[in-house]
């Protein structure tokens with residue numbers, strides 16, 4: 001059954017072993033399928049008593065810190081050896097990114113940089129080289145952290161994910177994927193297989209910015225992404241999304257609609273940024289106060305819109 005963080009795995013109250021300030025890993029049964037068929041066979045054999053992982057950059061710290069506990073004998077299903085999930089496919093109108101593609105693959109891909117530069121921008125600001133070498137975008141989404149940095153770029157790009165289970169594959173817009181902090185629509189026996197992103201077109205531009213407590217290897221206090229499509233001097237459509245300001249990554253519809261049909265001059269941008277900040281209700285936590293988050297959110301929207309305009313000139 002789903003645990004507190006929405007992961008479809010068995011969680012117990014087994015006392016954790018402590019050593020050097022962190023918990024010991026439970027005994028795991030490691031499975032590394034190489035084909036989708038083998039993956040689906042393992043999922044149907046072990047069902048909710050298995051844990052799908054990719055880079056393990058969230059999985060291992062979650063156990064080491066005691067956030068997650070599992071009974072010994074947990075079946076770990078590592079999808080990183082499945083070639084079909086390790087590709088960035090350059091389709092006519094979309095990029096199809098496998099759930100096993102690492103952040104480094106995304107960052108170094110000329111195809112992603114050309115077709116979805118806002119995603120490259122976000123990944124550039126994520127984690128460290130070592131973490132990016134194994135971490136995946138699939139894992140970033142499935143962890144469903146409100147601070148997941150790949151979420152705002154995907155939200156403004158109108159991206160969708162493909163989810164597979166024993167019944168087949170379904171497609172879900174990213175905007176409908178997250179259901180709460182650490183929770184998504186994934187149910188036991190389901191695996192996220194691909195992320196599909198419409199390519200950026202002429203007269204469109206998108207930008208991402210994030211603020212943390214320092215400039216590198218840091219969880220976002222606020223992240224923002226904006227995408228605009230221009231029609232002459234007017235904004236035809238806009239998408240604005242935030243991370244770390246709500247229980248899930250979110251879009252702000254009223255601020256988006258406000259921009260449509262307007263010239264992107266200073267007073268319009270300022271009004272839009274204010275509306276975007278009014279639409280969110282962030283919390284105060286160890287990293288920042290709600291007031292500070294709202295203030296930063298407003299500033300990031302302004303700067304992202306300016307970045308978009310600059311890129312279009």
Ligand SMILES: Cc1cc2nc3c(=O)[nH]c(=O)nc-3n(C[C@H](O)[C@H](O)[C@H](O)COP(=O)(O)OP(=O)(O)OC[C@H]3O[C@@H](n4cnc5c(N)ncnc54)[C@H](O)[C@@H]3O)c2cc1C
Pocket residue numbers: 007051052053054055056057058059060061079099125126127128131134135136137138139140141142143147148149150186190191192193217218219220
């Ligand atoms: C030092 C450090 C810095 C970090 N910095 C950032 C940062 O700047 N920004 C940020 O957003 N994150 C950051 N992270 C968090 C983490 O690296 C990312 O969330 C990463 O993308 C997770 O991917 P993964 O492949 O390692 O996931 P894993 O740890 O393998 O899995 C994470 C969760 O997703 C599930 N899962 C994984 N893949 C699938 C799938 N295909 N289908 C179904 N379920 C799946 C797992 O069961 C697990 O619950 C950081 C982590 C560390 C340790």
